[in-house]
Amino acid sequence: MTARPSPPRHASVGGLRAIGLVAAVTVSGGAAGALIASGFRSVSGNRMAPWIIGRAAGITSYLLLVALVLLGLVLSHPWRTRLTRPSPAARIQLHIALTVFTLVFTALHVVVLATDRFAGVGWWGAALPMRASYRPVAVTLGVVGMWSGLLSGITAALAGHLPGRVWWPIHKVAAVALILVWLHGVLAGGDTNALRWLYLSTGLLVAAAAFSRYTARTPADQLAELRQ
Numbered sequence: 001m002t003a004r005p006s007p008p009r010h011a012s013v014g015g016l017r018a019i020g021l022v023a024a025v026t027v028s029g030g031a032a033g034a035l036i037a038s039g040f041r042s043v044s045g046n047r048m049a050p051w052i053i054g055r056a057a058g059i060t061s062y063l064l065l066v067a068l069v070l071l072g073l074v075l076s077h078p079w080r081t082r083l084t085r086p087s088p089a090a091r092i093q094l095h096i097a098l099t100v101f102t103l104v105f106t107a108l109h110v111v112v113l114a115t116d117r118f119a120g121v122g123w124w125g126a127a128l129p130m131r132a133s134y135r136p137v138a139v140t141l142g143v144v145g146m147w148s149g150l151l152s153g154i155t156a157a158l159a160g161h162l163p164g165r166v167w168w169p170i171h172k173v174a175a176v177a178l179i180l181v182w183l184h185g186v187l188a189g190g191d192t193n194a195l196r197w198l199y200l201s202t203g204l205l206v207a208a209a210a211f212s213r214y215t216a217r218t219p220a221d222q223l224a225e226l227r228q
Contacts, residue, residue, distance in 0.1 A: 051119055054112035055189065059198075061105035062185055065149065066202045068098040069178050073209045078216045099153055106146060138187035145180030148173050178206065 125132025152174040
């Protein structure tokens with residue numbers, strides 16, 4: 001049986017989580033604003049400016065999602081007790097911060113492309129499957145991945161209020177969200193050839209981490225083998 005991470009219950013950890021969340025929202029909002037300002041300055045007057053900014057936000061959110069899933073695998077890994085730094089509380093705070101950053105850049109990606117009349121996505125295409133005129137299947141993969149990731153994030157936020165047997169299986173949908181987003185990026189991006197090494201390297205990295213996570217033996221398993 002694989003170990004299941006327990007949500008922090010100590011009051012001080014809860015306070016740190018709140019402070020970390022506020023700080024992450026503030027920093028991520030500033031980063032998003034800086035990205036938009038820098039993007040508009042560099043592509044001012046270019047009809048492709050919204051697409052360029054939306055694509056940059058999409059790649060950023062994808063990389064943040066990769067980091068988020070990797071950290072989640074570390075948090076639930078049977079060997080996680082071997083890590084002494086950073087502390088478990090700090091890892092959880094980092095996990096929360098990555099979640100906020102991912103949400104901010106995903107929202108930026110969706111809003112920019114939904115409001116760009118040349119992108120062929122629109123609001124309906126950004127929210128519902130098969131409603132985009134531009135590569136509807138590829139965009140739908142991203143839409144489903146977005147909602148899957150949101151579901152995973154909501155269950156994690158409710159971890160302290162729901163039994164582990166309820167929230168933990170649903171939270172694992174994050175892995176499915178990453179697969180869908182990976183496919184979305186590969187199939188929807190017009191610059192996939194230029195980014196193929198990015199997609200290959202990150203995909204293999206997550207696959208290797210997941211393999212280690214789900215094939216590793218827990219300390220209890222190792223002790224049981226020694227007693228046999």
